[in-house]
Amino acid sequence: MKTIILAGGKGTRLWPLSREEFPKQFLKIFGDKSLLQQTLERALLFSKPEEIYIVTNEKYKFMVIQHINEMNVKIPERNVILEPLAKNTLPAIFYGVKTILENYGDDIVAVLPSDHLIKVNDNYIKAFENAQKLARSYLVTFGIKPDKPHTGYGYIKPGEPLEGGFKVEKFVEKPDYETAKRYVEEGYLWNSGMFMFSTDVFMEECIRHASDVVMAFEEDVATAYEKTPEISIDYGLMEKTDKAAVVPLDVFWSDVGSFDAIYEIMEKDKNSNAVKGEIVSIDSKNNLIIGESLIATIGIENAIIVDSGDAILVCSREESQKVKDIVKILKDKGDRRAEVHRTIYRPWGSFTVLEEGQFYKIIKIKILPKKGLGLRMHYHRSEHWVVVRGTAKVNVDGKEFLLRTGESTFVPAGVKYKLENPGVLPLEVIEVQIGEYLGEDDIVRFEEDEG
Numbered sequence: 226m227k228t229i230i231l232a233g234g235k236g237t238r239l240w241p242l243s244r245e246e247f248p249k250q251f252l253k254i255f256g257d258k259s260l261l262q263q264t265l266e267r268a269l270l271f272s273k274p275e276e277i278y279i280v281t282n283e284k285y286k287f288m289v290i291q292h293i294n295e296m297n298v299k300i301p302e303r304n305v306i307l308e309p310l311a312k313n314t315l316p317a318i319f320y321g322v323k324t325i326l327e328n329y330g331d332d333i334v335a336v337l338p339s340d341h342l343i344k345v346n347d348n349y350i351k352a353f354e355n356a357q358k359l360a361r362s363y364l365v366t367f368g369i370k371p372d373k374p375h376t377g378y379g380y381i382k383p384g385e386p387l388e389g390g391f392k393v394e395k396f397v398e399k400p401d402y403e404t405a406k407r408y409v410e411e412g413y414l415w416n417s418g419m420f421m422f423s424t425d426v427f428m429e430e431c432i433r434h435a436s437d438v439v440m441a442f443e444e445d446v447a448t449a450y451e452k453t454p455e456i457s458i459d460y461g462l463m464e465k466t467d468k469a470a471v472v473p474l475d476v477f478w479s480d481v482g483s484f485d486a487i488y489e490i491m492e493k494d495k496n497s498n499a500v501k502g503e504i505v506s507i508d509s510k511n512n513l514i515i516g517e518s519l520i521a522t523i524g525i526e527n528a529i530i531v532d533s534g535d536a537i538l539v540c541s542r543e544e545s546q547k548v549k550d551i552v553k554i555l556k557d558k559g560d561r562r563a564e565v566h567r568t569i570y571r572p573w574g575s576f577t578v579l580e581e582g583q584f585y586k587i588i589k590i591k592i593l594p595k596k597g598l599g600l601r602m603h604y605h606r607s608e609h610w611v612v613v614r615g616t617a618k619v620n621v622d623g624k625e626f627l628l629r630t631g632e633s634t635f636v637p638a639g640v641k642y643k644l645e646n647p648g649v650l651p652l653e654v655i656e657v658q659i660g661e662y663l664g665e666d667d668i669v670r671f672e673e674d675e676g
Contacts, residue, residue: 226357227332228268229321232261232281232289232339233311237552238483238545241536242515245564249481250339251288254501254515255490260481261292261339265300268337270345271353274300278324279339280317283307287572291593310450315461318420319431319438319453320446326424333360334427336420336458342490344477352474355389356421363470364430364463365390365421368414370475374405377482377546379416379459381471382408393469396459414473418480420458426468434465484529484538484545488513502532513542535567535578573597573674574651586663589613590644592652597645599672606660606667608636610644615652618645641671 236249243249250261258266268277277300281289286307293300306324308317318336325334335353343349356365368381376399384394396416400408431439438461441453454461463469479486491499491513498506502516509522516532529545531538538548555563568577573596579587592598597618610617610633617628620643621636627647628634636642638660646652 226271226335227276227278227325227329228272228335228337229318229325230261230264230268230277230279230337230339231314231317232279232285233308233317234338234340235311236340237549239481239487240548240552241533241538241562241566242531244562244566246284247288247566247568247570248285248340251285251292254481254487255342258296259292260342261289262296263342264337264339265293265296265298267343267345267349268335269298270350271335274298275304278304278306278321280306280308280321282311283309288570291570308450309447312450312453312455313457314418315435315438315456315458316441316450316453318427318458319435319442320449322424322427323442326428331423331425333357333421333423338418338480340481341418342477342479342481346476348475352472352476353421356472358389359387359470359472360421360426361423362426363387363392363422363468364426364466365470365472366393366463367417367419367421367474368471369417369478370473371409371413371415374402374409375415376400376402376405377486378480380405380408380413381416382411382413383471383473387470390470390472393463393471396464414471415478416459417474417478419474430462430466430468435461484513484531484540484548485542488529488542511542533566536562571674574646576656579655581663584659584661584663586658588656588658590652590654590656592617592644592646592654594646594649594651597674598643599670599674600641600643601671602641602669603638603660603667604669605638605662606658607638609657609659610634610636611655613653613655615646615650616648617652617654618647619643643672 232250234248235245236243239249251259253259279289289305306321359365379399380397382394383391385392438453442449479490488499493499496510498512500514503519504514505521507523509525511527512525513529514520517534518532527542529540529542552563568575574592577589579589612628612630612632619626619628622640
């Protein structure tokens with residue numbers, strides 16, 4: 226069986242932890258693995274590494290590859306399928322299925338979102354086995370058995386029984402609480418956003434119900450994404466087809482769609498506070514508190530407090546769905562913090578802004594093993610480097626030398642330089658930039674960066 230992992234979402238409802246340039250699938254909130262890495266583990270239950278395809282945005286390619294490499298899983302780089310534009314789930318799935326058809330011909334395909342949290346058990350394995358029995362004839366979705374009424378999820382009403390599942394009688398949108406309560410009593414299921422089908426059945430139903438998507442992908446990829454409508458698989462296909470089936474799935478599942486959802490998932494202390502980081506609380510209860518620095522609370526209840534290092538969010542848990550409105554306000558103002566985190570990820574590693582003023586900026590650079598910055602130059606700033614971990618291979622104005630932990634060098638403005646990590650461990654460098662202009666667009670590249 227082949228697996229398509231969807232990893233192109235933006236996750237704006239978890240700002241400031243999640244940003245457009247670093248969305249929630251890459252966050253390591255629940256343990257030492259990101260949501261994407263946990264999804265990869267689930268994919269490996271039924272697919273070999275070379276049978277897993279990850280559809281993501283072009284700007285996330287290197288982060289996806291880094292997260293794969295951290296797991297020591299040999300997924301071919303060609304299996305990371307890059308979308309030039311985000312056009313919702315149906316074009317993303319179509320692109321993945323089209324690629325699988327070209328490489329393998331007709332096959333069974335599972336589709337998994339990369340930003341959901343699922344705790345795998347025997348029921349999970351059994352549900353996927355049941356879905357495989359139906360996937361040659363139906364577009365199968367997985368319906369989560371609700372443990373309570375929830376107004377944040379769509380619901381599925383099971384209809385005629387099938388072997389291992391049911392025909393879908395209808396899909397319904399997010400209900401109010403009383404309607405959700407009735408749905409749970411009547412046996413409705415939460416819509417999980419996971420699917421399984423044969424590539425042939427999927428293509429046949431797309432031709433019948435989403436011909437504009439099919440026609441768009443007769444062009445090259447760039448043109449296809451310009452022409453294809455922005456549409457979800459639910460609206461574009463599942464709600465129209467008469468071949469929709471649902472397999473009940475009795476596991477812990479969350480789409481991690483809000484901070485209140487994170488609060489529900491995390492372990493609580495004796496005062497029902499869910500905390501991550503260094504926290505001191507007095508007479509505070511029922512709070513979600515996540516911080517990079519020390520957070521102290523007194524008499525705070527039912528609140529969300531999130532400190533990401535460059536931004537702080539404070540809101541009531543009941544209002545957590547409005548976080549996306551904060552992101553819109555920031556974007557309308559042109560504030561880069563709506564999109565970019567204090568840590569910026571690059572193919573060669575990352576850099577974190579530690580402090581900045583009008584004429585200086587201090588950053589920490591992390592360069593992955595055997596990667597580096599190609600030959601480059603700055604017109605408006607000079608840089609002072611101090612190696613704090615590892616060994617750096619440096620070339621300044623044509624002179625090449627090594628810098629070890631505790632050693633430093635200076636790069637004047639207008640001078641060409643290279644910085645590489647020749648070792649097998651990450652290289653960490655503290656960089657002090659000084660100049661009248663410190664923008665990232667003041668880089669003249671003479672060579673490509675490694676990676």
